[in-house]
Amino acid sequence: MSAPKRIAFLIDAIASPSAGTERQLLMLIEGLDRREFEPWLCVLKGSPWLSKSFDLCPVRVLDIESFKSPGAWMNVLRFSGWLRRERIDALQVHFRDSSLAGIVAARLARTPAVIAMRKNQGYWMNSAELRLQRFLNRFVDVFVANSEATRDWARRVEGILPERLRVIHNGFFGETRKAGDEAARRRARQTLDLPLDAPVAGIVANLRPVKRLDVFLRAAARVREALPSARFVIIGEGEERERLQTLVRSLGLNGEVRFTGRRMDVPDLLPAFDVGVLSSDSESFSNSVVEYMAAGLPVAATDVGGCHEALAGGAGGILVAPGDAEALGRAMVEMLSDEHRASHARAAHPRRVAEAFSRDRYLAAYAALYNELLKSTGRRASCS
Template sequence: MCAWLATPAVVAHHPVHHPFRARHGIRHGHGPHGPGPTPRVIPSAPSGGEPVIHIAFVIDTIESATAGTERQLLHLLERLDRTRFAPVLCVLRPSDWIEQSVLPCPVYNVSIRGFKHPASIAGIGKFSGFLRGRRTDVVQTHFRDSTIASVCASRLAGKVPVIATRRNQGYWQTGLDKRLQPILNRLTTAFIANSRSTMDKMVRDEGIAPERIRIIPNGLDLSKFPWPMNGDRESTRQALGMSRDEISVGIVANLRPIKRHDLLIEAAAIVRGRHPNARFHLFGDGDEREKLEALVRERALDGVIRFHGRCENVPAMLPGLDIGVLCSDSESMSNAVIEYMAAGLPVVATNVGGVGETIVDGVTGSLVPAGDYSGLANAIARFAADASLRNTTGQSGRRKAEGYSLDQCVAAHESLYAAIAGSAQ
């Protein structure tokens, strides 16, 4: 039944379509302030070719292009081969970012803000009509609410195949979520996991058959990480307010509890005692900022740790750093880690989820146990003390990052869509 999952991915090379960017121009499709009219239909392949596969990509919303799942989705929408696939982005609710962005495909507002209100039933009904009217071949979901809406609407639309994307390991799940998940799993055709660790957890904890899961690692646009990057170093450090002789340690992550920035702050207090020229730079924003700033003051680290806020252009910032850090309690596959490696930085990270699949301990970086700020400090200090070690480790990381090309990622998705759509006919 699931033989399509064994289909090997072939790297496809095709032009980029309508690059997305924030706050410029007019979006394709209709605005997301209500279901409204159906977005424009992307034409099918020329006569005599294979029929175009219509795919609905469903996500709760997109607040910015910097978050990991959202960024991977936008890259995929941007690069899908339009001679074979016709994508539409379906959001449960609108956002300012969507309104102000040029997006690479039509946008449809599902108009579901939650499932406690009776209006959500009508929203699912309208969504099923949209899927049916567009002759949707495949639905791909991201996050819990979009999966709920999609499996219900897909059933009503005639059992359209649903692919559920797993880019985290369910750290957020409540008791209700865990009771609901088996129902959603039974109504889902296939799953995409971005790491072996996440797949193994799905099989072990949820009883999902391995043949229903395709592992597709995150993709990286290497063109944004020219190598070597040393030419941008001094200008980048100057723009970021870094001194010439400081050892710059950076973390790119939203300020959320799961990312454990508090561990980096505690580690910074230790590293500072050994390397007075070490400085720590936090790129990202979130609800934890006030709490973390208080911890910085409590540890007397003002001037040692800087909060830069949200970073819209990570590749342009990374050349200014010497060491990249990830200290999360849970990850599936970290975009930040492969971006650090692409920039030639040694990486210090907690060994959680699929992080150990990306980082080769002692070769492309150092892995430390989750929650261990002392181990984090020791690994950072080891790199801070040895420029040669930073250089050789960074070069090894760059070579490893080149194995996560965006073309390979997109081709693997295209192969899965073609197989799923073909088996549904």
């Protein structure tokens, strides 16, 4: 039996396991069969969480804060030497800075395979960054998008050839919930201090500009006009919190909106919702939408990234144009008022998640990718 394939994963940083891409990567590392694969987690910058709480595999910190710092490129060269010494078979890179450092290091080290992730649609990219990305793309063996929408974006905008692109949807690693669990609903509402009989619309999101929580709040104001007893929950933390709290006051929603901050018990809180909401301007494949579906919730979301792929056109979801608070508010009202849609979501959404986005399907897809890629590129020789 051959030795396990050595796969290194490079990402900018992991401050906590709660963000979407970071959580998916950690679940992948945890789930890989150690008889087949030996993973390493590599980060540009360390974090207290990583040093204290992570023990799934060895960790290497590159100590790169910025590519403008004097020692950054020396650390890239050191990383290249490490890839060669450790006989890494494949390097998988996430995010912009890790792609730059990782692709350069891997090609200098003659690492057999380089995999680049596409888990957003470049909303942050200017023309110079796009030109750099296109140049780096020449040195990548395969790109993995987590939605068909992002695959199509990468073909159209980055000019990546179709044969170099794969789609592996995000996996759901929790448990789908039994529909209509009144005890779970009651506990969640008590935890969040919500009335048991109020219509509740909730959102799970990092409080960053691209998530457009301002649109969610403006939509909430419209919902309250139609459903005066409605309540709204925001689960997440981030740089936008103070601005959003100011907006809550200006919209007169003081008593109706709950900010929970970052929570590690999100699955236990979702039964408090009657509808799950996504208000982002840009997504690739929303983990929050899949989490809502696993909880049997109807969904009101902006039509971004792979949302239509997740919902598959079912009656339990409504998609609206990004930035349209009026349309999102109408969708939320409809989902809060239409028992047929709610019933459809309770029955169909957990089944859809279990069939299309399961842990086993996700892990098997990545294992097949690594095996196929290294079969074609060859593995690192047993000695340097």
